[in-house]
Amino acid sequence: MSEPAAKPKRKRVNIRRPEVMERVQAEVERHYRSPIVEKIRQDGGELTIGNTTLRLAQQFGFCYGVERAIDLAYASRRVFPDQRIFLIGEIIHNPEVNRQLGEMNIISLPWTEISAQYDELTEDDVAIVPAFGAPTSFMDKLEERGCIIVDTTCGDVMKVWRRVRSYAKDSITSIIHGKAGHEETRATSSRAMGDSGAGHYLIILTLADTDYVCDYILHGRDKAEFLARFGNDAHSEGFDPDLHLKQVGVANQTTMLKSETEEIQRRIRTALETRDGNDASLQVFDTICGATQERQDALFEMLNKKPDILFVVGGYNSSNTTHLVEIGQEVLPTFFIRDAQCLTSLETIAHYDLASKAETQSSYPSKLLSDEPIVIGVTAGASCPANLIEATILRCFELRGVSPEQLQTA
């Protein structure tokens, strides 16, 4: 019998060299830094001019994982100035950052499927893996093509992978709380199959999904309907709810809403305890990352002294930003804006509507355009650069009749 072909060795190149990183830091600062945001932060997170108060959450904007991914992408261009550089999808979910990488001629490849473009990669090409990671099939393809891989996957995402891999090793099905179509969850679910590929997973997004699964755990029901409800993207191939809900381990996309993840764990535990008389067939591991948690906690803290209106700045496809919007919407008028351009018109705010999943226009709250005192809250997701937050702050003050010059000297 012939030996299986050995996997090509991944090329390792140290791109975090001090002289490279020094230039990268300077460039990243020039593109994304905001002296105004830094000053407000230093002054306790609040700035009042006249009868307008701008309040920032204590934690917002770029997280360590995003900063690292951007640094590595910029460093790739410095280290390989003349080589073709590709990126699987987007480095993070922010259009401005992705635009900057496009200007550096870093070319985005499809991330939902391995297209023919992947077959054209050569050993001289550089391929960047984004902060969310990539499914194992994509990593195998890059290795097969022999290109230079710059892997920016966040360490917190890798922690989730270790967890679901260990579930698979013990024949435990991973129940992943996340979005089936999100880059990170696609990457995680591929690891939930384990090294042998024989593991199983089910992705659930809502409490309604959870209740449906719990009902199946308790009463069985129609298997075909179960599989159709979740769809092929949300479960492993060959997933059989009659077999694969016996031993389950819960994990989550790192950017989910913590309270929801906890509720999902609680409901699954109750269902298993009712079925088995104990919860021995359940493993749980909270994999929400520290940065997501801190931003959610900081927003809850800000809402204790509720502002009149809240702007949440970030990419519309950003999961952690979406959850900040959900938290805000529960208690006050909240607008999910991509950047300050959404506030250009004097008649309406352009903002993303979570219910219709589309950008929409709404009238400004009358207080914002009146002479009454107002407190405006601002926060931003982990993928939002400070310069976009600064532009939003400038625009908010401008709407209140305070010019950028007045603000600079305040």
Ligand code: SF4
């Ligand atoms: S949001 Fe969390 S998991 Fe995602 S890059 Fe930032 S630190 Fe990493």
